[in-house]
Amino acid sequence: xxxxxxxxxxxxxxxxxxxxxxxxxxxxxxxxxxxxxxxxxxxxxxxxxxxxxxxxxxxxxxxxxxxxxxxxxxxxxxxxxxxxxxxxxxxxxxxxxxxxxxxxxxxxxxxxxxxxxxxxxxxxxxxxxxxxxxxxxxxxxxxxxxxxxxxxxxxxxxxxxxxxxxxxxxxxxxxxxxxxxxxxxxxxxxxxxxxxxxxxxxxxxxxxxxxxxxxxxxxxxxxxxxxxxxxxxxxxxxxxxxxxxxxxxxxxxxxxxxxxxxxxxxxxxxxxxxxxxxxxxxxxxxxxx
Amino acid sequence: xxxxxxxxxxxxxxxxxxxxxxxxxxxxxxxxxxxxxxxxxxxxxxxxxxxxxxxxxxxxxxxxxxxxxxxxxxxxxxxxxxxxxxxxxxxxxxxxxxxxxxxxxxxxxxxxxxxxxxxxxxxxxxxxxxxxxxxxxxxxxxxxxxxxxxxxxxxxxxxxxxxxxxxxxxxxxxxxxxxxxxxxxxxxxxxxxxxxxxxxxxxxxxxxxxxxxxxxxxxxxxxxxxxxxxxxxxxxxxxxxxxxxxxxxxxxxxxxxxxxxxxxxxxxxxxxxxxxxxxxxxxxxxxxxxxxxxxxxxxxxxxxxxxxxxxxx
Numbered sequence: 001x002x003x004x005x006x007x008x009x010x011x012x013x014x015x016x017x018x019x020x021x022x023x024x025x026x027x028x029x030x031x032x033x034x035x036x037x038x039x040x041x042x043x044x045x046x047x048x049x050x051x052x053x054x055x056x057x058x059x060x061x062x063x064x065x066x067x068x069x070x071x072x073x074x075x076x077x078x079x080x081x082x083x084x085x086x087x088x089x090x091x092x093x094x095x096x097x098x099x100x101x102x103x104x105x106x107x108x109x110x111x112x113x114x115x116x117x118x119x120x121x122x123x124x125x126x127x128x129x130x131x132x133x134x135x136x137x138x139x140x141x142x143x144x145x146x147x148x149x150x151x152x153x154x155x156x157x158x159x160x161x162x163x164x165x166x167x168x169x170x171x172x173x174x175x176x177x178x179x180x181x182x183x184x185x186x187x188x189x190x191x192x193x194x195x196x197x198x199x200x201x202x203x204x205x206x207x208x209x210x211x212x213x214x215x216x217x218x219x220x221x222x223x224x225x226x227x228x229x230x231x232x233x234x235x236x237x238x239x240x241x242x243x244x245x246x247x248x249x250x251x252x253x254x255x256x257x258x259x260x261x262x263x264x265x266x267x268x269x270x271x272x273x274x275x276x277x278x279x280x281x282x283x284x285x286x287x288x289x
Numbered sequence: 290x291x292x293x294x295x296x297x298x299x300x301x302x303x304x305x306x307x308x309x310x311x312x313x314x315x316x317x318x319x320x321x322x323x324x325x326x327x328x329x330x331x332x333x334x335x336x337x338x339x340x341x342x343x344x345x346x347x348x349x350x351x352x353x354x355x356x357x358x359x360x361x362x363x364x365x366x367x368x369x370x371x372x373x374x375x376x377x378x379x380x381x382x383x384x385x386x387x388x389x390x391x392x393x394x395x396x397x398x399x400x401x402x403x404x405x406x407x408x409x410x411x412x413x414x415x416x417x418x419x420x421x422x423x424x425x426x427x428x429x430x431x432x433x434x435x436x437x438x439x440x441x442x443x444x445x446x447x448x449x450x451x452x453x454x455x456x457x458x459x460x461x462x463x464x465x466x467x468x469x470x471x472x473x474x475x476x477x478x479x480x481x482x483x484x485x486x487x488x489x490x491x492x493x494x495x496x497x498x499x500x501x502x503x504x505x506x507x508x509x510x511x512x513x514x515x516x517x518x519x520x521x522x523x524x525x526x527x528x529x530x531x532x533x534x535x536x537x538x539x540x541x542x543x544x545x546x547x548x549x550x551x552x553x554x555x556x557x558x559x560x561x562x563x564x565x566x567x568x569x570x571x572x573x574x575x576x577x578x579x580x581x582x583x584x585x586x587x588x589x590x591x592x593x594x595x596x597x598x599x600x601x602x
Binding site: 133 | 342356388
């Protein structure tokens with residue numbers, strides 16, 4: 001296991017996450033469509049992966065040894081678009097075309113965009129694809145890892161469990177499943193819609209090494225990702241307990257914000273809240289330095 | 290002498306041969322290595338064979354991931370399950386994402402005969418050909434299966450292939466007397482009065498019908514439309530112009546299959562009478578495939594009857 005993230009880096013990642021949240025809210029506001037709640041809940045996970053954990057090269061998106069990321073919960077693509085743009089996979093200007101006629105920045109990951117591996121959007125597909133990629137790495141003796149982000153509502157799809165079985169069967173310790181466990185789906189609480197708990201025990205029973213953490217705590221996320229594989233010969237499942245709508249007080253834990261679009265007033269309020277967070281992290285960064 | 294080698298065995302033998310040179314070829318099975326005749330491949334190349342268990346959605350998703358990583362996966366799974374249970378993975382993970390996955394539907398059509406509608410795949414062509422970017426191929430006999438398999442290994446992109454369970458009578462004398470090109474129909478008989486268009490196991494039936502029609506002085510053209518998508522529209526329109534009448538014959542529902550594909554072209558570009566012969570819109574009757582074919586008139590005698598009726602002689 002690697003050491004704890006040094007505080008300057010953690011703070012920089014937190015600053016980045018706040019900025020991405022502001023970018024995605026602006027983008028959704030401009031487009032008048034988007035999956036606001038889920039993108040806010042997964043922002044910290046994606047920030048940890050893209051700015052610290054994954055081996056990637058924006059200038060060479062198809063680099064053979066890159067780590068792979070599959071957004072199985074494809075609908076929460078807004079945070080991903082903002083991060084890929086920020087990293088230079090495509091021009092940031094293009095975010096203005098999100099969901100507009102003829103755009104490639106559609107409401108789900110689209111592999112016509114550099115940095116996107118596969119088209120997703122239909123739930124329950126990503127983990128099987130990730131199993132195939134991780135299996136190929138093992139067959140070819142390559143060192144890349146495959147990160148697959150799933151939703152918790154998505155866990156009701158039977159195909160998730162077909163892939164879970166295969167991941168353990170083929171001992172894919174280069175495969176990391178992440179569940180954005182915000183406990184909400186479009187119709188309400190995941191436990192009311194179709195009970196999932198004890199979800200961690202289910203994954204453990206399927207042969208995965210399960211890590212439970214606060215999925216909005218970047219430090220915890222980085223630490224867990226960098227420790228993989230913890231158990232040799234076992235895939236890892238990160239149960240990331242998150243808050244849907246995280247970072248925007250009036251959207252947090254409100255099911256309607258699954259795909260609610262902020263109005264003028266809400267956008268101003270949300271951006272004010274997030275810029276306060278951002279500035280506080282920036283001050284901390286300054287102090288640490 | 291009757292052929293005793295099923296197409297699935299030829300597929301396995303051809304992949305074994307090609308795998309000597311091509312290390313990227315992989316075969317996947319859903320507890321179907323026996324029915325797919327892939328056990329020899331699993332034994333010869335255990336590292337290139339992936340068993341996923343009875344999980345058809347998973348087999349397609351995993352194959353898409355393998356293909357994305359440079360492998361050439363051949364998914365071998367019963368056509369009835371592969372074309373229905375995993376159709377969303379086929380649509381999204383293969384066709385939409387553009388992965389190089391070869392989907393081999395085994396024991397297709399009414400091969401499973403008496404096992405009933407759950408095991409028949411007579412809607413698979415309709416579903417597969419509606420998906421953009423997915424090619425659809427039905428080889429006619431063992432020789433064509435060999436040629437097709439070679440072509441598949443060199444073809445980049447998703448393909449749905451359907452082959453039957455039992456040995457079929459030869460259409461070709463050998464595998465070295467013609468060229469197999471994906472998307473190019475083969476004119477097996479150059480008739481002038483009527484054209485019979487067939488695919489897969491019905492090509493042999495069409496040839497027998499041609500011989501029967503010749504006996505009564507009717508000259509039938511026979512097209513082997515092994516690729517239903519992309520469709521050889523030029524061959525169809527030439528047949529429409531030159532023979533004026535078309536009969537299609539398929540081991541598939543009369544809705545959405547070969548007949549429908551042919552009719553879509555003819556009706557828009559050169560309208561001539563078309564008769565579509567296949568399985569009617571009902572759960573197909575149980576029995577051996579030959580009995581099911583006979584029951585629904587997928588036979589040389591019935592094609593002859595239809596042709597004479599269309600020609601009025």
